[in-house]
Amino acid sequence: MARYALTVSYNGIRYSGFAKQKNLPTVQGILEESLQKIYGLPIRIKYASRTDAGAHALGQVISYDVKKGPEIDKIPDALNGLLPDDIRIISAREVSRDFSPSKDAKLKLYRYIVYEGKNLKPFLRGLCLFSRTRLDVDRMNSACRVLCGKHDFSSVVVKRDQKENTELSLERAGVMRCDSFPIDGEMRKPSFGDFVVFELEAQRFLYKMVRSICGLLIEVGERKLSVIDVVSIIRGEKKWRVRVLPPDGLYLVRINYGENLCFMR
Known part of the structure; x- marks a missing residue:
């Protein structure tokens, strides 16, 4: 099992915030849908900051765990090919299994x-x-x-x-x-x-x-x-x-x- 961390940039105008909400468009929801298409199974992400509806990000950080899949350097292009233009993956890297985007933030x-x-x-x-x-x-x-x-x-x-x-x-x-x-x-x-x-x-x-x-x-x-x-x-x-x-x-x-x-x- 590997843990990956991604830097995400997004325009929040048409989203009801970052965190997933039932029956509402959210950045987390779109990201998880796209990740599922890549890995073929549900992926639950963790994130550094819960931005509000309409707010934006240049450098949000998310993480998720997977057993196998594409190499980490191929993830940004693969995801960006599936995501709408107002959400972009800036970078991706493998991190330690105990890394937390929110708790480890300085x-x-x-x-x-x-x-x-x-x-x-x-x-x-x-x-x-x-x-x-x-x-x-x-x-x-x-x-x-x-x-x-x-x-x-x-x-x-x-x-x-x-x-x-x-x-x-x-x-x-x-x-x-x-x-x-x-x-x-x-x-x-x-x-x-x-x-x-x-x-x-x-x-x-x-x-x-x-x-x-x-x-x-x-x-x-x-x-x-x-x-x-x-x-x-x-x-x-x-x-x-x-x-x-x-x-x-x-x-x-x-x-x-x-x-x-x-x-x-």
Whole structure:
């Protein structure tokens, strides 16, 4: 029995999230259907991150177990020949039998994209959030410095489970402008362009946490909140009505498993 790990990129516009759901189109469902065609038996995959309906990925990581089948280097082309154009296999490799895409993840990098142009380009629909307000990037980056580190994030997220541990460490957060659509794995140099890009990195995230933190940062950028307000909110001293942004602009960029196992686009 071998365990294979694949890096997957997808446009989530027409899917009800990554995780399989009954009678709904999902990325996991499409992947498992395609794998079954290759191996001739049902394949159940495990995944690193359960992205929401409408959210996208540049570097989702999945794994599955098989006894025999095509050589690992033939898997990407074989799968891509069966998958729809909005789901692509970027790479494949054999991993140890105890590898877990979710539990072994050291860091997950998410990106949220906002477009501030006067008119939203039709081809960007579903791929970013359209804002008519010019956001103050410097103010938002000051708020990012407040949010980084270990905190109880219960005051800035939608609570799904009262018993969930809401204390975690946000390793990195930042905001920058770009001239063109920042779909690449690595960010371009900052500019004065119309695309505003948020990046958050942590070992784990709470339910809809990336979208709610970006919502908080946008209110800072709109000057509805100050950086001092963010300090008070994160400490639980000031109430804030959680603003969860739409999934359109959300991208899972990459999963880092440490020096010995790193998945890149």
